[in-house]
């Protein structure tokens with residue numbers, strides 16, 4: 439068999455795509471390998487969300503070229519997939535002429551065909567950036583995919599919201615919801631293959647709907663209800679949600695469906711209405727707070743997290759202060775925060791009042807200090823609690839790992855294992871764990887009460 443080396447950048451949807459790419463290529467004689475030196479085919483599955491992510495791909499391309507040149511290796515086929523491929527297309531082969539193949543996030547099911555063409559005409563470049571009529575999900579092979587205890591399923595892709603700073607509507611295309619039938623089929627196969635936790639993915643996962651049935655429109659709340667009925671699936675999570683698509687069915691699901699974890703990632707980006715408007719987020723900070731209030735009414739202890747962009751064009755000290763205020767008001771359990779990165783082709787990239795890089799760094803530090811403080815408090819409140827944890831793997835220090843219902847990483851000591859189960863049986867089991875210590879980014883616990 440030939441060897442495939444694949445590197446994934448960016449969001450979880452890219453990781454889902456990479457898994458399916460290697461699965462797809464298995465049938466065409468490629469075995470996935472960790473060793474780039476042995477690869478016959480190298481795929482970089484790229485991200486375009488911020489400048490740094492795209493530049494990383496170019497420096498990796500240079501590094502790969504050096505590896506095979508300095509070791510006198512036969513040049514592997516080099517493919518660029520994902521969002522940089524979609525955004526830059528031909529430019530990539532101009533800047534890095536040793537790239538053979540460029541394939542967009544909706545067109546990678548074409549990889550076997552494109553590889554065949556390259557094998558026949560080795561000097562020719564192949565590019566496919568189409569948004570096909572028949573969605574890629576119809577061509578994926580669910581049966582053979584290697585499954586993890588906790589695994590992802592993309593249910594929705596693309597975006598029609600056009601936030602002014604964001605490239606996703608251009609790289610992933612228009613909003614598309616996969617059919618309920620296809621999703622449930624994939625999840626049932628995953629359950630048979632040992633998957634215990636499903637993480638539903640979408641750029642706007644809560645915009646998912648299936649209205650192909652004339653008598654009933656299914657939404658994310660009802661999809662989660664259906665997934666919860668699959669016995670072997672013990673835990674369900676979803677990400678990323680958009681405030682405009684938070685409906686009551688989904689909020690109520692957090693109260694009514696035990697398998698749905700009490701965690702909601704709901705990005706607000708900024709606490710200032712002035713900036714939210716410039717970002718074209720289509721909601722105010724107060725509207726966001728109202729949603730949080732409602733969510734907490736149905737699920738009191740839910741962990742809320744967000745994304746923040748610091749230093750969007752036009753962001754004043756006043757605006758920045760409002761972001762700090764909303765962080766203190768919501769008391770986020772955890773969050774991601776980024777310095778604004780100007781992306782070609784977006785509305786924000788045309789705006790004046792650019793915030794100075796140094797100023798952005800200072801603001802980011804302030805935001806992160808505040809977020810870290812709340813996260814530490816949230817984690818501290820977990821001490822002495824116990825809850826069931828799905829054990830997903832074991833680390834080099836012989837600790838088991840899993841995620842708390844609130845999405846914190848939990849390390850569990852091996853020596854306190856009360857059940858006589860082999861490691862293999864522990865991994866994939868939902869076991870009670872008592873939290874004995876909390877840190878900034880994780881919790882430590884002992885097994886308890888497990889017969």
Ligand code: SAH
Nearest residue numbers: 603604641678705745746747776777778779
């Ligand atoms: N669909 C999701 C987010 C997808 S992108 C949502 O609407 O919330 C993931 C995160 O990357 C965004 O939430 C945002 O915080 C960040 N991001 C997107 N574009 C960015 C840019 N140009 N500069 C900095 N951060 C950006």
Ligand code: SF4
Nearest residue numbers: 597599600601604606
């Ligand atoms: Fe990007 Fe906005 Fe769409 Fe999220 S909702 S993917 S931030 S355009």
Ligand code: F3S
Nearest residue numbers: 448449485486487521
């Ligand atoms: Fe990056 Fe594309 Fe995901 S730009 S964040 S890989 S949708």
